Amino acid sequence: MSIRNRALPRRYLVASDFDQTLSFNDSGVVLSGLIGAERFESKVAGLSRASFVQQGAELAYLLLHDPEFRQVRKEHLIEVGRRIRLKHHIDVLTRILGSGIEGIECVYNVISAAPEEVIQSALEGIVPPDRIHGTRFDYDPETGEIRGIARVPAGYGKVAVLGELQRTLGIPRDRVIYIGDGSSDVHVMLHVNRRDGLTIAVSETRDIAQIARRQVLSEDAASVLVPILEDVAGWEPDQIRACFEDAGLVLQEWDRMRTDVVSIRAADPERDEPAAMANPA
Numbered sequence: 001m002s003i004r005n006r007a008l009p010r011r012y013l014v015a016s017d018f019d020q021t022l023s024f025n026d027s028g029v030v031l032s033g034l035i036g037a038e039r040f041e042s043k044v045a046g047l048s049r050a051s052f053v054q055q056g057a058e059l060a061y062l063l064l065h066d067p068e069f070r071q072v073r074k075e076h077l078i079e080v081g082r083r084i085r086l087k088h089h090i091d092v093l094t095r096i097l098g099s100g101i102e103g104i105e106c107v108y109n110v111i112s113a114a115p116e117e118v119i120q121s122a123l124e125g126i127v128p129p130d131r132i133h134g135t136r137f138d139y140d141p142e143t144g145e146i147r148g149i150a151r152v153p154a155g156y157g158k159v160a161v162l163g164e165l166q167r168t169l170g171i172p173r174d175r176v177i178y179i180g181d182g183s184s185d186v187h188v189m190l191h192v193n194r195r196d197g198l199t200i201a202v203s204e205t206r207d208i209a210q211i212a213r214r215q216v217l218s219e220d221a222a223s224v225l226v227p228i229l230e231d232v233a234g235w236e237p238d239q240i241r242a243c244f245e246d247a248g249l250v251l252q253e254w255d256r257m258r259t260d261v262v263s264i265r266a267a268d269p270e271r272d273e274p275a276a277m278a279n280p281a
Helices: 027-035 040-049 058-065 074-083 090-099 116-122 156-169 183-194 221-232 237-246
Strands: 010-016 104-115 132-139 146-151 176-180 198-201 214-217 249-256 259-266
Touching (some): 010 221, 040 058, 058 104, 104 156, 116 132, 176 183, 176 221, 237 249
Parallel strands (some): 198 214, 214 259
16 A cells, blocks of 8 residues: 655744734724823824834833823723724635645734734634734733733834744744734844745835835735735736635736735625624624
């Protein structure tokens, strides 16, 4: 009896930011509206100008030190997650990454400076909690007040989390894909680029667009599959279009420049309900 050697699938670590990458709005802005806090954006800008905290960690600092934000409890963060407006078809993105690319296995994780409770609440039923790595707080057991910060994945903090995941999963350095949108992703993208991984920018922010190997502009989270299927799986455009169609989506527009500008619609319009655009309460 002969034994056939079957090639094991190539395993990749795919990680993305949360705010503005998987969502349309910032966690801090939504939280400010929820608790009635004022001047959130000006406070963040002031912290950034003073280089007082790492870029991306401004909300964590305010939650620990600002009088207006000291009132925040865990239940507030969970409610913010319910109110976050998500980009379309994150579930399609995670499903195709998990099992829809022949010969490739992708382990998807979210690494963000947004509070972990916010991300877990927003992505409930889409991304398992153990694959979400956000800012983790230490709460007073009696009052529920935030009394400390256990971890902030911002700046070099994202590099540390990514490295830990890579070691735990046993994934080679050149099989890492990172997706981000802003200046807080610069350090981790430079790190991934140096190790021959793939970096994808999903915004026109100058700092990040100049660093990322690929750039995709779309309101649909599934759009980042285009450079992954091209650069990692080596698929041709007709194969990529067929993949989207099999998932019930249509690549309506795909303008190839240095930047991929992608427009996606549901193949069956009745399936593309407004509820798919935002996390249900």
